[in-house]
Amino acid sequence: MGKKRKRRAEGNDSNDRQKKNPLPKEDEPKKTSNNKSYIQILGNGMDTQDTSPSILLFLDKWRFLFNAGEGLQRFLTEHKITLSQIDHIFLSRVCSETVGGLPGLLLTLAGMGKDGMSVNVSGPPDLYLLVKAMESFIPNSAMGYIDSVLRNGSDEVASASSRKFDRLFSPITDGVVKLSVVLLPPRCLKVCGSMKEGSSEPNPPLVSGSHLAEDLQAQWMNLTAEVALNPGELSVIYICELPEIKGKFYPDKAAALGVEPGPKYGQLQRGNSVVSDHQNIIVHPCDVMEPSTHGPIVLLVDCPTLSHLQELSSLQSLIPYYSNTSEQPVEMCKKVNCLIHLSPASVTSTTAYEQWMTRFGDAQHIMARHEPKNIEIPILKSSSRVTARLNYLCPQLFPSPGFWSLQQLKSLRSVSKFPRELSLPTSCQITYAENLLKFHLLPYKELGLDNSNVPATISRTEILNELTSNIPEIISASEHISQLWHGNNGIIEELQLHETPLPSCLEGITREDMEIVFLGTGSLQPSKYRNVSSIFINLFLKGSILLDCGEGTLGQLKRRFGVDGADEAVKGLKCIWISHIHADHHAGxxxxxxxxxxxxxxxPHEPLIVVGPQQLEIFLDRYQMLEELDMQFLDCRDTTESSWEAFESNDDNDANGSASRLKNMLRQAGLMTLISVPVIHCPQAYGIVLKFADRTNVIGKKLPGWKIVYSGDTRPCPELVKASHGATLLIHEACY
Structure with missing residues (x-):
């Protein structure tokens, strides 16, 4: 079953027909009942601050998810939220921060059930660039139904008039919810048409193999025909409006007016007037019912930059939702009950943003972006619990997570990074988001915040007390390991005791020479305990190397080194090597x-060298239309042993200079060679051999360099066996 699921996810199934599940049209039957509704903060990325949190809108009929950053599947698994129940994903922007978890999510759904599943995805029109990029490794059968939010509740997309940003679009208008969007471009646009910043040539037109990308691309070109806008700059504000809540029906009043129980009661409750059965009068709903109440309204606002804020403050299409405006009568204003702010602190802490927030009167504001206090609260508790236990047993091999306490963070010079407290009128209700915080919409009597689902914090002390209580002998085991590490060459003596010779290349080695961090050892799909494949080789002052980079790698770096420490690790990267095109090895x-x-x-810096299979180059080249990646690609086929030999004999084989740059990087990092070894898996799958340069110890003795071999995904492979001879460390990938 596992092979079948992965084969389908790779697109090798017999059914390559694209599955569609479009949204309801206005002429379709509408479900009008909606007994329970709420919006919930899914705190993905709150502790690591590496991605945008997701927002869940729960309705009787629909489950809407807003944004799908990296680590979303691990989060859903941890908190037992069923992925298959999500009907639609809406994106506030198209960038790695908001869509990093989407490719893996689509592939996971494609592997569910007999024929696979899919999910609807909507976002700004520049979503077509992401679609084109994902087509390099995700088959059409796994794409689902992907469309622009500019579709107005029917098959017809606004065309000429869509060039004007400041207007409402309503992609969903059924009896359960009306979902409208407002496009939010930056005020200061730097380039025109399809010209990228710093470029003198127009971006080449995309040759589409998918009508999805063609349709979205046409919308984007139409939208930017008269406006200078770069891909990735457009944001979307979502407005969720529930239908009005009918007032209470009084049967005794209806009976007093001569209306007999039966179908006419139902007509009155649906808002229709009826003829009295016993009196010569027309009975209106207002005669027998309390006045209706406007349905709850929620806004999701993602204002990523100060230039977007300038445009946000002047949007005319939001005027009906302001409570204190002189531009329209009070009775025409729509009361907003809750605003969820996905905007960064650099925007929300400004006076201009605060003034904009006050326009919504007494609405509840939930600040859902990264808050410093959340770094103390691990989102993936199962994983953090295991980490704490292993750290107790052997802190040298299993370091504690790199997060600082909030008190420690505030004592650092980087305290200036922390936003100031918002200073709003007392009428503005402000709450800083917590993981799984809810805001109830229906039943109306429960309208408001609900923190009953917010997970309780568990301290390291509590975890260790539980551990030592359940396994008392672990105390002595931990003490024994500590003695080995802190004794006089204790570990070496232990190895010699078991007649295990210490390789000469490890003589005099210290932790500062090299550290290998297993950021992910999971397979195929993320689990709540382990992330997917990624290995970080830290050479400290000489830089670092990543072997594979599955989804959530950045979050794992932040869990290991801390929020600021991970940034330093990313800046110090010299090379990223990707074994093959499967998403669990490169989606991060x-x-x-x-x-x-x-x-x-x-x-001043040089582009980062990325070594990988040819399909990965296609993905990265297309994705660079959305975000600047600042990298130089080198095909794994150009780093095999035979390719290096050809390069050494003739420099003309290095047409774009990538091999020369890689060789110089290896020399600076103290490595002699980086060799990609073909293995038996999918097309263009590789293992890797890293051979470090010889070194001299303190007494002048020359010591051989160590050798690291990483298998990647492979079945038993003679080439890898041969390449592994003399290896100091052989790392077998977890999948096979």
């Missing part, structure tokens, strides 16, 4: 590259 790559570009912006 774009997020790492985009972050590195941002961190090093304004600092």
């Amino acid at each position: 790559l774009a997020r790492i590259l985009a972050l590195r570009h941002d961190l090093l912006s304004g600092t």
